[in-house]
Amino acid sequence: DTGVSQDPRHKITKRGQNVTFRCDPISEHNRLYWYRQTLGQGPEFLTYFQNEAQLEKSRLLSDRFSAERPKGSFSTLEIQRTEQGDSAMYLCASSSQGTAYEQYFGPGTRLTVT
Amino acid sequence: AQRVTQPEKLLSVFKGAPVELKCNYSYSGSPELFWYVQYSRQRLQLLLRHISRESIKGFTADLNKGETSFHLKKPFAQEEDSAMYYCALRGRQGAQKLVFGQGTRLTINP
Numbered sequence: 001d002t003g004v005s006q007d008p009r010h011k012i013t014k015r016g017q018n019v020t021f022r023c024d025p026i027s028e029h030n031r032l033y034w035y036r037q038t039l040g041q042g043p044e045f046l047t048y049f050q051n052e053a054q055l056e057k058s059r060l061l062s063d064r065f066s067a068e069r070p071k072g073s074f075s076t077l078e079i080q081r082t083e084q085g086d087s088a089m090y091l092c093a094s095s096s097q098g099t100a101y102e103q104y105f106g107p108g109t110r111l112t113v114t
Numbered sequence: 115a116q117r118v119t120q121p122e123k124l125l126s127v128f129k130g131a132p133v134e135l136k137c138n139y140s141y142s143g144s145p146e147l148f149w150y151v152q153y154s155r156q157r158l159q160l161l162l163r164h165i166s167r168e169s170i171k172g173f174t175a176d177l178n179k180g181e182t183s184f185h186l187k188k189p190f191a192q193e194e195d196s197a198m199y200y201c202a203l204r205g206r207q208g209a210q211k212l213v214f215g216q217g218t219r220l221t222i223n224p
Contacts, residue, residue, distance in 0.1 A: 003157070004157075031210060033210070033211070033212075035212075040123070040216065041216055041217075042118075042120075042200050042202075042214030042215050042216050042217050043158070043200075043212070043214050044214070045211035045212065045213065048210045048211060050210075055210070056209075056210065056211060058211075091158070093158075095210075101146060101148070101163055101165075101204065102160045102163075103160070103212065104159075105157045105158040105159065106157065107157055
C-alpha cells in the first residue's frame with residue numbers, strides 16, 4: 001500500500017499519560033498535515049509541514065501538543081498529559097507541491113482517554 | 115473567519131432520485147472549495163473541487179459567490195453514493211489548511 005499510513009490505529013490511554021502517533025506520508029509528498037476529528041464533526045486542522053519546517057499551527061494545538069517532521073519524511077504528533085477531551089480521531093494527510101489542493105488522508109489513529 | 119456550514123447531518127433519498135447536499139461558506143476573499151467523501155471503511159478522499167468544474171461520478175458542484183454556496187448535486191442517485199460527504203474550504207492564497215464542514219451522511223435507499 002503506497003498511501004498514507006498511520007500508527008497505531010487505536011490507542012487507549014489513561015488521563016495524564018503521554019501518547020505519540022506516527023504518520024508516514026506518500027513518499028514523494030513534501031507537505032504533511034495533521035487534523036483532529038471528534039464525533040459528529042468534520043476534521044479540524046492542527047498543523048502543517050512543508051518538508052521539515054512546521055509552517056502553520058492551529059490555536060487548537062495547545063502547549064501539550066507537539067508535532068515534528070525531523071527529516072521531512074515521517075511525522076510524529078505527541079500529546080502530553082492527556083485529557084478526556086483529547087479523545088478523537090487524529091488524521092494525517094499529505095500532498096505534493098504540484099497538486100497541493102488534493103490532500104491524501106491516512107486511516108487515522110483513534111485515541112480514547114479514560 | 116473561515117467557516118463551512120453543512121445544514122443537513124443526514125440525508126436520505128431513493129435510488130434514481132436527484133440529490134443535493136448543501137454547503138455554505140463564510141470567507142471574505144476568494145476561496146477554493148472542495149467536496150471530500152468517505153465511503154464506509156475507507157479513507158477520506160477528494161471528490162471534486164470548484165476550479166476544475168468537472169463532473170466526478172455524476173456529481174457536480176457550482177460555486178455561487180453571491181450566495182456563498184457550493185452545493186453538491188447529482189441528477190440520479192445510485193446506491194454506491196451512500197457515504198459521508200464533507201465540504202471544505204481553503205482560504206487565503208498560500209494557505210494550506212482545509213476548513214471542513216460537519217459533514218452530511220447520505221443514504222441511498224433501494
